Amino acid sequence: MIKEARVYQPSLDLEEQAQGANISAPFTLVEGYLSLAQQQALWQESMDYPFNRPHIQIFGKQHAIPRSQVWFGDKGCDYRYSGLFIEALPWPKYAQRLQEKLAREWRLTSNGVLVNRYQDGQESMGWHSDDEPEIAPQSDIASVTLGASRDFLLRHKQTKQKISLSLHSGDLLLMHWPMQAYWQHCLPKRLGVKQTRVNYTFRQLTPHFHQC
Template sequence: MLPGAVAVPLPEGELYLLPRFVADSEAAYLLDALSTELAWTRHRVRLFGREHLTPRLCAWYGDPGARYAYSGQALEPLPWPPALAGLRARLHTALGLAFNSVLCNLYRDGADSMGWHSDDEASLGPRPVIASLSLGATRRFALRHRARRYRSVTLALGNGDLLLMTGDTQTHWQHAVPSTRRPTAPRINLTFRAVGGAATLRK
């Protein structure tokens, strides 16, 4: 068991939640800083043969050569800014995880969302470890089994929460951040990953 982690029951997958991995005050500071400092843009993704702009803002950072391809686009990493580099070092120290890249998503309000998908790109390896850090407003994080969609799990991820997805999670499960009509403050989600499958999970 990871220090401070809660194992979330997930058949054919491994999911761990570390509530308040980052304290509220620091998380609030990071939200403000990253909202203005990162090179936010709307990526173009290809779905069912058509291109769409992502319903959120995105940015890709990483080591040189950590090129990431998904949904018909290829992302070249920008150099690590100090705030993201510090979080990567903290994950390595606390959890024994070595990441070389991070996908940043900014949900400006409840209308911004993430559609159903799995992080199962070949560049991430067969059983990727993904560390997902939430900053700002609490949003619903939904999972559904790829073959038996009646199997589902929903989590409310809050300010400073860290979610670890590992094992066969990406093989058997999809996840999404649904939109909501409720008034919702901004949220940033940082998904640290290892292009080339370099990350390992210390249990």
């Protein structure tokens, strides 16, 4: 069944912001953005991605990240992430088609995509903001979900206000600038989830940031 796209766009209420209360996060959630056929083509393609599970340093100790990932992008769009240097692999066909669709329909400019694969609900991503210096100033980030439904949490850095979203296969979450400056997000463990989820986050990097 193809769900009709439903769009949630919380408005920014400046008076509420001034009072520091109940601040709306600048995001747009488009449920059912991808058709079933588009989801299936991407899912099939993702089976051949060269996912890996790098180790990162946390408080001086090496840990494998609790998910696997791969980074695709234009030439020169390499990414430094939690102390790792990730060179961009060339765009796969359907990931690139999705990049073009986002550019056409949402004017979302991106030159790279981080793909995260969560085997089941044991795998997760901790609280963070996508605020690495190579991310182009004032750019939006688009997140597309395939496979298992998972909760996605947002937390305001100062007020600690939390917003919980449930992301389903085919959904698009646009994280608008300046969300990364004021909010963190995470994908918590959900032990009841037995299915795999694959997530694409399309980003705009400053090209050759690490070469100059």
